[in-house]
Amino acid sequence: MDYKAPVEAYNGVVREITIGKGNKSLKIGGENILPFHFFDQGSSPNPARFALEILDMKPEDWPEHAVEPYRDVISDPVAWAKKCQGFGVDAISLFLVSTDPAVKNSPADKAAALVREVAGAIDVPLIVYGSGDEVKDVEVLSKVAEVCDGMNLLIGPVLKENYEAVGKAILEHGHTAIAQSPLDINLLKELNVKLSKFFPAERIVIDPLSSALGYGMEYSFSLIERVKQIGIMTKDSMTMMPIIANLGGECWKTKQAKENKKQGLLWEGVTAMSLLLAGANIVVLRHPETLRLIKETIQAR
């Protein structure tokens, strides 16, 4: 008797979201199958996307082997962004760490001007992360949204504490939002419910927080997996958004990644591969060699 493999079909579809404008735009999400389940009925119209991270200031705590690929551009975010393009990225993720009151508390105006400059200098869409300070980010991200009006940047983190103000600015100026919640599926859904009361769900990307291998990665894995299952299998509208896994920074903070380069690349690579298998749609990495490693792995080269 012939064996016939079961084929699943689901009702839920992850919203397909476009970031960036015109020939700089990029589509993420859109799948109605579970990650890499190409044997089921349905499709995953957009492959996993990759961004490299850059900072708005010279990094202070990066190990030597993480600085090395960027040494000549590390004090110049515009040049740094251009250099990243050469590594074959789908997007650049700019972190406005210097705006953090605990770092340099640099002003919102300056940050917004830099974002505009970087966005104008590259040919791929730009992701912008504020410092995560819930108060300062209202000022910084609102200014960024305003100065970059109409560029459809992917901007976050939009938090439970500031979603009204930050969401409003992102909406008014035609951008896409990253809704971030602290590794908790109930809080994640709650934020999406509240945000989507005035903000189109078609312009929300979920950041569930990504922990590194050995530092809680399994929590991120389970959470991403569950968000995808609930969205695709049970058609819960408030989890049917693409997921961004911002993991580069988390991986390179670890003792193991700092110790030596090979370990660092593997740490970041294993974390990224795992979260992609869980269902991440776009991952933010730090090291260009990790990027190459992951792409080769996915393409089975």
Add this chain to the structure above:
Amino acid sequence: MIIIGENIHVIAKAVSTAIRERDAGVIRDLARAQTEAGADYIDLNVGPMKRDPEENMHWLVGTVQEVTDLPLSIDTMNPVAMEAGLKGCKKRPLLNSASGKTDSKGQMLPLARKYNCSVVISVMTDKGMPPDVDSKIESIMDTVTYANELGISNEDIWVDPIVLPVSTAGEGQRFTVANLEFIKILGDVLPGVKSTVGLSNVSNGVPNELRPLLNCVYLVMLAKNGLYSAIADPLDKELMSMMKGSMPREVELIHKTMDGEDVSLSALAQKQVHYVKTAKVLMGETLYSDAWLES
């Protein structure tokens, strides 16, 4: 549905102060109000009662019995306080509670036998809280067998599957679903046993104004599956109306939702929509968030 009134509870500051200062008025008022509201038992939850357990419990039981003829549920993990409480009861009380833990089997179950009372037995064991329906059943069968051997009959055993908050990150809904299933099969596994739950814990950690809705809907759902009693708030009028049969349409709506019938939300009043949405959360069909009524 037997309602065990939960309001005399040491976590309430007014109650702990009243016990410490021998303020009988506060205790009498709570006992009277719950009696008038239609409770079937009055629970006296005194916690571990580390100081003067005998004197305190003796006073409390006496004070409550001055104003109510209802039987009492003596709710403490301190065996000395427990014995003092059981000894002072005029009506046949409920020992609340024992479990499959070694200490509890050694101290609490013999007290239930000695005072010939009913006893709540939870699914807890020395290994902690059993994580799923199968392990809950396994552990309660062991403890009930042990209780039977001591001479306590199934009819006097009120099994408690332990209700946990539905809002517990990611896991809460798994617990609410497991307990619905547990209550459904309990009678087949252990014929004759009764059951009870600490109902209000299901809504712990949820915004205050939303708690009664979860408590109420969950009780209706558990009742459909055969729950015998609940430690709950008899002063919650909606909950009592549902249990006393004066809201049959609402109860039916919740039952239909549980049975997977297609309930058209657009034809319903807002309050009814809330019952349906809440039932779907508690049966694990919709992912929980504090904004579950809003999506």
